[in-house]
Amino acid sequence: MKILAFAGSTSSTSINRELVKFVLKDFQEDEINFIDLNDYSMPVFSVDLEKKGFPDEAHHFLQVIEECDVIICSLAEHNRSYSAAFKNIFDWASRINVKVFQNKPMLLMSTSPGGYGGGNVMNTAKTFFPQFGAEIKDTFSLPKFYENFDFESGVINPDMLKDLKNKIENFKNEIKN
Template sequence: MKIVAFAGSNSSRSINKSLVEYTLQYFEGSDIELLDLNDYEMPIFSVDRERDGYPEEAHQFLSKIENADALIISLAEHNRSYSTAFKNILDWISRIEKQPFFNKPTLLMSTSPGGYGGGNVMQTATKFFPQFGVEILSTFSLPKFHENFKVGEGLINEEYKAELEKAIDTFKSKLDLK
């Protein structure tokens, strides 16, 4: 199974990337590709720029998604919404393809330093992602990242670790039904 994973952040110290990397250990034996949004940096989308054509990076990102069997995405929350880096990619690819996630089965996650765990961006994504062809099979949100996660160790809070493992098990079991 080909899994494409990414964090919806372009930060070099992205906590969402740390969460994705940790989660990928549960998918041994899968063909995994971890994308970095910094590799897909493009001009800010506008209809004026669109008239000049679509950036090659948008086509490349879209191709990665199209060639995946499943997705693992952890969204960063900036001002109660998607990060600008992710939103810009979404704006470009959704103009090329109306459903740019091609109905790929997805494990959707988020984390934040605060107690809501990226809840606002998760709420937005669970509402709107299906319109972009994201088939959300399972979700996980981790609050207070720095209290519950240690880089190099992973989830240190056993309750949240169990919740993540349950979300992963749900995701895997629904994948087997396809």
């Protein structure tokens, strides 16, 4: 199975990237393409720029989605929404193909330092991603990242770890069927 993985952040210290890396340990038998959104930097989307053509990076983002079987991502929450970097990539790609996620099964996650765990961006994504071709199979939000995650051990809260492992197993079972 080919997995496309990414964090919806361009931060070099992204906690969402850390969560994705931790989850990918449960997919070591699979082919993983863990992309960095910094590699998809484009001008801020506008219809004026669109008239001049689409950036190669937008086409490349759609290509890596086309080449995968499933998507695992964790979205950063900035001011209760997507990070500007992710939103820009998404905006450009959706103008080329409205079904950005191309009907791929997705494990959608979020985390934040606060107690809501990126719940606002998660709720937005759960509502809108299916309209853009995401088949969200399961979701996971990790609140209070710095209390519930260790950079060497991963998720350290036993209840949250159990919940995450169950969701990973359910996701694996759903994509096999």
